[in-house]
Amino acid sequence: MTSSRLSTLPTPDADALAHSERLAALIRHEIAGNDGAIPFSRFMELALYAPGLGYYSAGAHKFGEAGDFVTAPEIGPIFAACVAESLAPVLQQIGAGALFFELGGGSGAFAEVALKRLLELDALPDRYLILEPSADLRERQRERLQQHLPPTLFELVEWLNGPLPDEWDGVLFANEVIDALPTPRFAIRDGEVYEEHVVVEGDRFARTLRPADAFLGNAVRHLERSLGHPFAEGYRSEVLPQLPYWIQAVSGGMRRGAMLFVDYGYPRGEYYQAERDDGTLRAYYRHRMHDDPLLWPGLQDLTASVDFTALAEAGVAAGFDFAGYCTQASFLLGNGLAGVLERIERMHDANEQQRRRAEVKKLTLPSEMGERFQAMGFAKDVEFGVAFMAGDLSFRL
Numbered sequence: 001m002t003s004s005r006l007s008t009l010p011t012p013d014a015d016a017l018a019h020s021e022r023l024a025a026l027i028r029h030e031i032a033g034n035d036g037a038i039p040f041s042r043f044m045e046l047a048l049y050a051p052g053l054g055y056y057s058a059g060a061h062k063f064g065e066a067g068d069f070v071t072a073p074e075i076g077p078i079f080a081a082c083v084a085e086s087l088a089p090v091l092q093q094i095g096a097g098a099l100f101f102e103l104g105g106g107s108g109a110f111a112e113v114a115l116k117r118l119l120e121l122d123a124l125p126d127r128y129l130i131l132e133p134s135a136d137l138r139e140r141q142r143e144r145l146q147q148h149l150p151p152t153l154f155e156l157v158e159w160l161n162g163p164l165p166d167e168w169d170g171v172l173f174a175n176e177v178i179d180a181l182p183t184p185r186f187a188i189r190d191g192e193v194y195e196e197h198v199v200v201e202g203d204r205f206a207r208t209l210r211p212a213d214a215f216l217g218n219a220v221r222h223l224e225r226s227l228g229h230p231f232a233e234g235y236r237s238e239v240l241p242q243l244p245y246w247i248q249a250v251s252g253g254m255r256r257g258a259m260l261f262v263d264y265g266y267p268r269g270e271y272y273q274a275e276r277d278d279g280t281l282r283a284y285y286r287h288r289m290h291d292d293p294l295l296w297p298g299l300q301d302l303t304a305s306v307d308f309t310a311l312a313e314a315g316v317a318a319g320f321d322f323a324g325y326c327t328q329a330s331f332l333l334g335n336g337l338a339g340v341l342e343r344i345e346r347m348h349d350a351n352e353q354q355r356r357r358a359e360v361k362k363l364t365l366p367s368e369m370g371e372r373f374q375a376m377g378f379a380k381d382v383e384f385g386v387a388f389m390a391g392d393l394s395f396r397l
Helices: 014-032 040-049 078-094 109-120 135-148 214-227 243-251 308-317 328-333 337-345 350-364
Strands: 099-103 127-131 157-160 167-175 185-189 192-201 204-211 236-238 253-266 282-285 288-290 301-303 321-327 373-380
Touching: 014 040, 014 192, 040 192, 040 301, 078 109, 078 167, 078 253, 078 328, 078 337, 078 350, 099 109, 109 127, 109 135, 135 157, 167 243, 185 204, 185 214, 192 214, 243 253, 243 308, 253 308, 308 321, 308 373, 321 328, 328 337, 328 350, 328 373, 337 350
Parallel strands: 099 127, 099 167, 127 157, 167 253
Antiparallel strands: 185 192, 185 236, 192 204, 253 373, 282 288, 282 301, 321 373
């Protein structure tokens, strides 16, 4: 990142910088113990998830205007209500014993609205489970849900430390989760596949290349076969060869049910366009996007776009039927947004009406989240119903 772009970022306070330095020291120690370099994916894992120090596992505010980014559930209730509407038919088909499993609960805003809407739709699960790696966020979620849910709904909520260990039936939902999976970065040099590593240069971290192992090399060659051409000399990007194993792990022993993922990304042909020759990796700090992922570890979010073709392959490989793929705007329109718009127009409170209109625009306009974010579903012995009927894009995969 250029010094001019760096100068536009707010400077963290002394406590935040001290926190970052503790994590940086841990990373430097690991680098020293691994022949002076660690894969970038390992750096990203530590930066985001190191216990007590990583971005998602420490206590810094991340969501909303005071944080580093805003997710759809934090904008208002419309997104969660529409997602609940899409998954209600699946929960109703399963009936008694159905579970709702949310990966990464954010502030708890999604669970609050989803449970209330599922109650209205007569589709409450037996339990609402949240897998949340941050102890701090768990506590915030618990406080919010206890305050805003009636006791009969709050008692359905449980927090998990990992995927469900036993067989289960229900739905799995993940909003902006896959983009935060620690991703390997690859580069093409002299026709061979290399992997980005992180080293220490003076008092800073830097990126370098080392020959890729067979696992990453095979994943890149699979991309080339799928695309129908080799990557150009010097091309760099990301790939998640571990995605099929991650899907299998989080779905666990699901016997019957559905999975729904909402995230930003592209089908493979667009993800690996020639002009996108440095990938999609980005850092976010105080609502500012920049391209130095090694800056201030633990204080900024690191993210890479999702290859939705790879997600489709992984879901099917895990034993699910592919259910559909569309933009977030189309998904919301197909799952109750029309009714929401009608209710907004009947509102008597002009200020609330204006807030809800702005929320709809943020969620659906192409210039906002409407097309950049996409939804993909998978099913096993259930039917999604009309969830993906509006604007299905599976032909682009």
